[in-house]
Structures are given as C-alpha cells and as structure tokens.
Amino acid sequence: MMNNHVANKFYQNDPADFVSTTTEAASTLECSLEIMQEIAQWLIKSGIGYNEFSSALKPLFYKAAIQEADRIEQKKTDSSLSLLAGLHRKDIRQYRLLEENHQTIDSDLEKNFASNIPTRVVAKWLEKKLPFRIATVGEQSFEQLVKEITTEKHPRSILLEMKRLELVSEQHGEITLQCFSSLDKVNQSLRQQCLSQNLTTHLKAGLFNIFDCEQYFLEQAISIDHLSLNSIEKLRVLSQILWDNLSHEFQIAAQQCIEKDRHDPNAQYAIQLGIYSHNTLKSQ
Known part of the structure; x- marks a missing residue:
C-alpha cells in the first residue's frame, strides 16, 4: 500500500x-x-x-x-x-x-x-504414547485422536491429507504412523536450506539491479526452445561440465583473495556465485 x-x-x-x-x-x-x-x-x-x-x-x-x-x-x-x-x-x-x-x-x-492440524495430530499421537499402529475408528483410534484436536474437519479428510504428506499409511482398517530416518530428514532440510539461500541471493541481486543504478550484479540466463530430449540431455551434460570448470577456477581465485585479505580489517564482505538449469515442455 x-x-x-x-x-x-x-x-x-x-x-x-x-x-x-x-x-x-x-x-x-x-x-x-x-x-x-x-x-x-x-x-x-x-x-x-x-x-x-x-x-x-x-x-x-x-x-x-x-x-x-x-x-x-x-x-x-x-x-x-x-x-x-x-x-x-x-x-x-x-x-x-x-x-x-x-x-x-x-x-x-x-x-x-502449531495450528497445522496434521502436525497437531502427530504431536498428540506421540504425546499420548499410542502405538505406531492404531485402529481407524473406535477406542484409542485415529478418529478419536483427530476429534480431540478439532471437530471442524472430518477425520477422513485429515487422514487423506496426512497420507498425502506421507505421515501415515492405511491398511486393513488400521493407521500406521510413518517413521523416517534422521538422515532422510537432515538431507531434506539441508536441501531446502540450500534452495532458500540460493533463491534469496538471486532475488537480492535482481532486485538490487532494478532499484539501484550505481552498481550491477551478475544476473543473467539463457533460454533456448524448440529442442528434442536428446538435445536437452546434451546441453544438460555440457552445462554440468562448464559449471565444474567455472566453479573450480572461481574457487582458486577466491582462495588467492582470502590469503591476500587475511589481515585486512575491511575484509568483511561475502560473495556468492551460482548457476541453475531447468527444462520443461513448452505449451503449444
């Protein structure tokens, strides 16, 4: 506004x-x-x-x-x-x-x-120390568990959402709370953090170029269409090779700069360089 x-x-x-x-x-x-x-x-x-x-x-x-x-x-x-x-x-x-x-x-x-209902259902499940496999309906059931949290949403709707999120599975009238390895959770969290950092830096560079005329950050992309899947794969492999070479040379130069700036009190800045590629089917 x-x-x-x-x-x-x-x-x-x-x-x-x-x-x-x-x-x-x-x-x-x-x-x-x-x-x-x-x-x-x-x-x-x-x-x-x-x-x-x-x-x-x-x-x-x-x-x-x-x-x-x-x-x-x-x-x-x-x-x-x-x-x-x-x-x-x-x-x-x-x-x-x-x-x-x-x-x-x-x-x-x-x-x-915490207001997210599937999250609250899992938290309540663990809080009550229920078995990892419980009945869909009846005493100490999934339906009863959901009703302890909300009466505005039907337990079946919550179940479908939790199945979509792979929090639970359903078989033979029983609901099983899924157990994921800590490594899987850590890897997913790290990937999301990396994506978040990359997107944030990219946006900062682009928005700075829009609103500030005194300096310009590198923020470019190449778009090519009318390609076959074979050509896409060829260019994908090429882009990886080019990135490997670029990142290697950049890190060598960066290490030299780090050594040069080691005792410089003004060496308080950071730089990030990234590249991405994505292919999709163009709408006709």
Whole structure:
C-alpha cells in the first residue's frame, strides 16, 4: 500500500506520475505472483496452507515497512507503518511492543505451524504414547485422536491429507504412523536450506539491479526452445561440465583473495556465485 504523503506528492507534481506508480505496483504484484506459484506448490507439498503462511508473512511485512521508512526518512508511527505494510494498526502496535521488550517478532512462526492440524495430530499421537499402529475408528483410534484436536474437519479428510504428506499409511482398517530416518530428514532440510539461500541471493541481486543504478550484479540466463530430449540431455551434460570448470577456477581465485585479505580489517564482505538449469515442455 502506498504512503499517502508520497502519493499526494506524486499527484501534485503530475497526475501521470501517480498513474505510472500505480501501474508499476500492479506489474510488481503480477511478477511476484508468478514467483509465488512455485512457492505455493512447495508449501502445499510440505503441508503448509494459506492460513499458516499468511500469518507468518505479517512480521516480514512489518520489517520491510521499517526498512522502507528508514530509506525514505519517514517518521515511524503506527499509522505510517500500517500504510506501508498494509497491516492493521493493532498488529503494528503488537510488534513494536515486542521490540521494545527486546523480544523477537518471529515467535509467531511456531504458533502458526502449531495450528497445522496434521502436525497437531502427530504431536498428540506421540504425546499420548499410542502405538505406531492404531485402529481407524473406535477406542484409542485415529478418529478419536483427530476429534480431540478439532471437530471442524472430518477425520477422513485429515487422514487423506496426512497420507498425502506421507505421515501415515492405511491398511486393513488400521493407521500406521510413518517413521523416517534422521538422515532422510537432515538431507531434506539441508536441501531446502540450500534452495532458500540460493533463491534469496538471486532475488537480492535482481532486485538490487532494478532499484539501484550505481552498481550491477551478475544476473543473467539463457533460454533456448524448440529442442528434442536428446538435445536437452546434451546441453544438460555440457552445462554440468562448464559449471565444474567455472566453479573450480572461481574457487582458486577466491582462495588467492582470502590469503591476500587475511589481515585486512575491511575484509568483511561475502560473495556468492551460482548457476541453475531447468527444462520443461513448452505449451503449444
């Protein structure tokens, strides 16, 4: 949401500026939603729905509003931050109070995730020390377990969701809580953290290039279509070879820089270089 003071200033200078700003905001939202399509799929596959995600976004918008207020040197009042972030003033007051008490405003994440029903069912299952295999209905059953948590969702719907997430399996009228090895969980967590870091760095580079004209970060891609699967495989192998050579040379140069900067008090910066490839069937 645009700050009223800024919007009025644009409008007083030239009405066309206000129209241009509104068009830019619409374009930004459209581009953001294109990115969100993939993130939404990631979230849903991981058992995170709209309610959990939207609630977890509130602190992020609050922090972004604080940063923007600092950038434009605007006084940070509840009303101004509410306009910038698009949040209700009571949310702004809550976050500011937490900051004044030196508490993190990210604490909502655990609470929001705890509201996820499949997660609560597993937690209750373990808390009650039930067997890993229980009946679908009856005493100490899956149905009874779900009803202890919610009466708004049908146990069968919760069961289907938990089966989709591979949290449980169903066979012969019994529900089994799935056990995953710690290694599998660690590997998946590490892959997700790596993806998150790579995407964040890529976005930072691209957004910096959009909003800052004094410096430019490398942020390029090559797109080629009308290819056969054989050609795709050939280019995929080539891209891996090129990356191996590039990363090797880059790390050699980086090690030389590390040695050179070892005693430099200004050596407080970091750099990240990445590459990706993806192929898909083009829509006709």
